[in-house]
Amino acid sequence: MKFIQEFGRYILMLRDMFSKPENRKVYWKEFMHQCNDIGIGSLGIVVIISVFMGAVSTLQTAYQLVSPLIPKSSIAQIVRDTVLLEFAPTLVCIVLAGVVGSKIASELGNMRVSEQIDALEIMGINTKTYLVLPKIVAALVVIPMLVVISAGLGIWGGRLAGQAANILSTTDFDKGLLNSFLPYNVFFAMVKAYVFSFIISSVPAFYGYYVQGGALEIGRASTKSVVVSCVLILFADYVLAAILL
Amino acid sequence: MIEVQHIKKGFGDKIVINDVSAVMEDGKCNLIIGSSGSGKTVFMKCLVGLFRPDSGSILYDGEDFTNMDAAGKKEIRKKIGMLFQGSALFDSLTVEKNIQFPLDMFTNWTLAEKRKRVDEVLDRVELRDANKKFPAEISGGMKKRVGIARAIVLNPKYLFCDEPNSGLDPQTSLVIDKLIKELTQEFNITTVINTHDMNSVMEIGDKIIYMYKGEKEWEGNNKEIIFSKNQRLNEFIFASDFLRDAKDMRMLEQTGKIDNDRNMEDLVR
Numbered sequence: 001m002k003f004i005q006e007f008g009r010y011i012l013m014l015r016d017m018f019s020k021p022e023n024r025k026v027y028w029k030e031f032m033h034q035c036n037d038i039g040i041g042s043l044g045i046v047v048i049i050s051v052f053m054g055a056v057s058t059l060q061t062a063y064q065l066v067s068p069l070i071p072k073s074s075i076a077q078i079v080r081d082t083v084l085l086e087f088a089p090t091l092v093c094i095v096l097a098g099v100v101g102s103k104i105a106s107e108l109g110n111m112r113v114s115e116q117i118d119a120l121e122i123m124g125i126n127t128k129t130y131l132v133l134p135k136i137v138a139a140l141v142v143i144p145m146l147v148v149i150s151a152g153l154g155i156w157g158g159r160l161a162g163q164a165a166n167i168l169s170t171t172d173f174d175k176g177l178l179n180s181f182l183p184y185n186v187f188f189a190m191v192k193a194y195v196f197s198f199i200i201s202s203v204p205a206f207y208g209y210y211v212q213g214g215a216l217e218i219g220r221a222s223t224k225s226v227v228v229s230c231v232l233i234l235f236a237d238y239v240l241a242a243i244l245l
Numbered sequence: 246m247i248e249v250q251h252i253k254k255g256f257g258d259k260i261v262i263n264d265v266s267a268v269m270e271d272g273k274c275n276l277i278i279g280s281s282g283s284g285k286t287v288f289m290k291c292l293v294g295l296f297r298p299d300s301g302s303i304l305y306d307g308e309d310f311t312n313m314d315a316a317g318k319k320e321i322r323k324k325i326g327m328l329f330q331g332s333a334l335f336d337s338l339t340v341e342k343n344i345q346f347p348l349d350m351f352t353n354w355t356l357a358e359k360r361k362r363v364d365e366v367l368d369r370v371e372l373r374d375a376n377k378k379f380p381a382e383i384s385g386g387m388k389k390r391v392g393i394a395r396a397i398v399l400n401p402k403y404l405f406c407d408e409p410n411s412g413l414d415p416q417t418s419l420v421i422d423k424l425i426k427e428l429t430q431e432f433n434i435t436t437v438i439n440t441h442d443m444n445s446v447m448e449i450g451d452k453i454i455y456m457y458k459g460e461k462e463w464e465g466n467n468k469e470i471i472f473s474k475n476q477r478l479n480e481f482i483f484a485s486d487f488l489r490d491a492k493d494m495r496m497l498e499q500t501g502k503i504d505n506d507r508n509m510e511d512l513v514r
Contacts, residue, residue, distance in 0.1 A: 023350050115333040122293050122405075123347055124322035 010206045017128040017136075031134040038100050038135075038201075039142030043149075045099060046092055050150040053087050054079060054157030062167040072168040076176025079158040081185060088151035089189045090237050093196035096143060097229040101204035104135055105225040108208030109218035117209070132205045139201035140194060147193040188244050195240060196233050203229045246271050247292065247403065247435055252301030252311075254284075254291055261287045262298070263459045272433040274426055274449040276440055279456035280481055285439045286407065288456065292437060293325060293405055294318055305403070323351060326396030328406040332388040334380040334395070341367070341376040344395045351399060366394040370424060386417035390424070397428060403435045404428070410442040418442060422449050443482060446470065455481070471495055 021027040057079045065075060108131060111117050120127045155177065162168045168176075204225035211221045247269040254262040261284045269275040269292075277285045290296040292303055294310060302311045305321050313321070334343050341363055348359045367373050370390040375383055383391070389409060396404060406425060410418040426449045429436040440446065446453060450467035455478045463475045471492055473479065483489045 026349050110336070114331055114336075115329045116335055118295055119327065119329060119333040121295060122322055122325055122327045123350065124319040124325075125350060 009210065010202075013128055013132065013206055013209065014202065016126070017133040019126045019129045021129060022125055027130065027134060030130065031138055034134045034138035035142050037103070038138050039146065041103075042096055042099050042146060045095060046146045046150050047153060049092060049095055050088065050153035051157035051160075053091060053150075054083055054154035054159075055161035057082055057087065057154070058158035058161045058167065059165060062162070062165075071172075071176075073172045073176030073179060075162065075168055076158070076173040077179050080155055080177050080181070083154035083158070084151055084185045084189050088154055089147050089192035089196060090233065092147055092150045093143065093193070093200060093233055094230055096146070097196075097200050097204075097233060098226050100139065100143075101200055101226045101229045102222045103204075104201060105204035105208035105211075105222040106218055108132075108205060109211035109221050112209065112211045113214055113218060128209070132202075132209060135205055136198065136201045139197045143197035143200065144190055144193040147189065151189065188240075191244065192237065192240055195236050199229055199232045199236065203232060246306060247437070248304040248307075249292070250302045250304070252288075252291055252298040252303065254287055254296060254298050261459050262291065264301070265456070265459075265461045266301075267454050267461060267464070269435050269437050270452060271435050272430060273451035274429050274436045274438055275452045275454070276438050276446060276450045277454050277456060278440060278446060278482070279462075281441075283456040284459040285456055289405060289407055289437065289439050293327060294322065323399065324402040326399070326401035326404045328389065328392040328396050328404070328409055330408040330411055332380070332385075332392040334388060334391055336380055338379075339376065340372065340378050340380070340383065340391050343380070343391060344398050347395065347399050362398060366398050369397070369428075370394045385412050386414075386421070389413065389417075389421050393421070393424060393428070397432075400432065401434065403437070406436065406438040406440075408439055408441065410440060410445055415444065418444060419448070425449065443488060446482065457481075471499070 058075060061075045061078045061082075065078075108117075111131070117127050117131070120130065159170060159173045162173050163170050204222070207221040207225035207228070208218075211217050249265060249267045249269070251264050251266050252262055253260065253264055265284075265288060267275075277288060279285050287296060291298045298311060302309050304310065305324075308317070308321065310318065310321055334340075335346065338346065344363045344366060345359050348354060348362060352359070354362070363376070364373070367376055370393055372387060372390050372394065375387055375391070380388060380391070393406075393409075404425070409421050409425060413421065422445050425436060425438065428434060438445070438449075447467050447470075450470070452466055453464070453470055454461055455463040455475070457477050463473060463478045465473065470478070470482065483492045
């Protein structure tokens with residue numbers, strides 16, 4: 001029963017955030033601010049994770065492909081598809097659910113508890129439009145970009161590790177990368193990136209916006225939003241794979 | 246003028262506001278007083294539209310705010326300024342930007358015009374030097390003044406203050422009270438103040454509404470409150486011996502007698 005109630009409130013929040021902005025310039029500024037916070041703010045961790053993710057993929061794939069019948073270039077092929085199909089969109093988005101999600105939930109929660117949201121309401125501002133919508137739109141714009149960067153860096157990390165560990169040469173790696181490449185996989189990765197971006201931004205916004213109480217509740221809402229986002233990402237990952245692959 | 250007509254508000258089975266009617270007059274400080282849990286904050290939140298009353302209506306200059314559509318409410322809210330108990334300043338913005346925010350949102354003024362207006366209100370609340378500071382870098386009293394500055398920057402017709410003196414020392418409280426009173430009279434604003442502060446009640450209470458357990462128990466002004474026979478009000482407002490002495494001294498001063506069974510000689514001594 002509580003789940004249905006919460007889901008209903010979530011849908012209502014999403015519906016109510018579509019209203020005419022009071023001043024487009026201020027909303028644009030807020031959107032750009034969120035793009036910076038979500039995109040540039042998470043770039044460092046995305047770069048680190050992606051490079052190591054690709055590097056480890058190469059080493060572990062090589063460790064498992066011991067047969068002399070399998071060409072070395074298949075390692076690159078496997079790394080490419082693993083990074084594109086799963087690691088870049090899913091793993092990065094799970095990390096972002098923690099980084100971005102907790103930030104959104106605690107920011108909105110703090111604004112709710114310290115009556116800043118009430119202050120905006122009294123000024124005549126639709127707080128869902130002003131506070132929630134720019135976060136979701138910014139996430140939809142910058143997180144897929146981060147996923148693209150992550151995929152590129154992941155493959156580059158794999159190439160680097162392959163060469164550094166003397167597993168395969170860069171020529172073999174590049175050859176493998178182009179072998180049996182399906183552009184549809186990129187489309188699939190982008191669909192996942194958009195769906196996950198929506199989850200990462202809207203779920204924490206919901207938990208933060210409706211927080212009640214004090215500092216303890218803000219912490220709880222933040223944790224809950226990250227857990228729910230991660231579960232939803234994994235669930236959506238399965239559903240999308242079942243439908244699109 | 247704000248007219249409140251028989252409003253009721255409850256949460257679940259608990260009735261918090263029960264059939265309260267009142268008139269908040271223009272150019273006056275209308276104070277709502279009462280002990281904690283008496284429904285003052287819920288009453289004020291109903292007035293500004295943060296809570297919707299279960300029944301009854303609230304009229305802003307004759308317009309029914311309670312049953313207005315979202316667009317109508319938005320228009321009324323543009324005429325409302327509010328000072329929150331915790332000031333509710335935006336943490337990420339400087340004092341200057343906090344005050345400028347309503348101007349950014351609701352006017353098409355140039356940056357120079359906005360800055361001029363911000364400087365005017367900062368001067369009005371005597372905070373010109375703090376304009377570049379962040380809310381975390383200023384004191385509680387300064388935050389309240391910034392809150393007032395933000396509330397009045399768009400020249401509101403109605404000003405709401407939720408416990409403006411909470412957490413402030415008596416001297417700063419007086420400064421805040423004086424500022425609110427001056428602004429109310431200067432711009433003929435309808436000011437509604439929720440307070441516990443007896444000093445404010447006596448200093449600026451042009452109209453006082455005493456609430457008890459969600460109902461309006463007494464209504465009057467800061468002159469009449471001294472002579473009120475309402476026992477609950479007297480117990481609430483003159484809770485300490487010190488305040489009872491002060492009340493009796495004031496009565497003695499004004500009428501030459503006190504109308505209770507206390508020993509006048511003890512009082513004078």
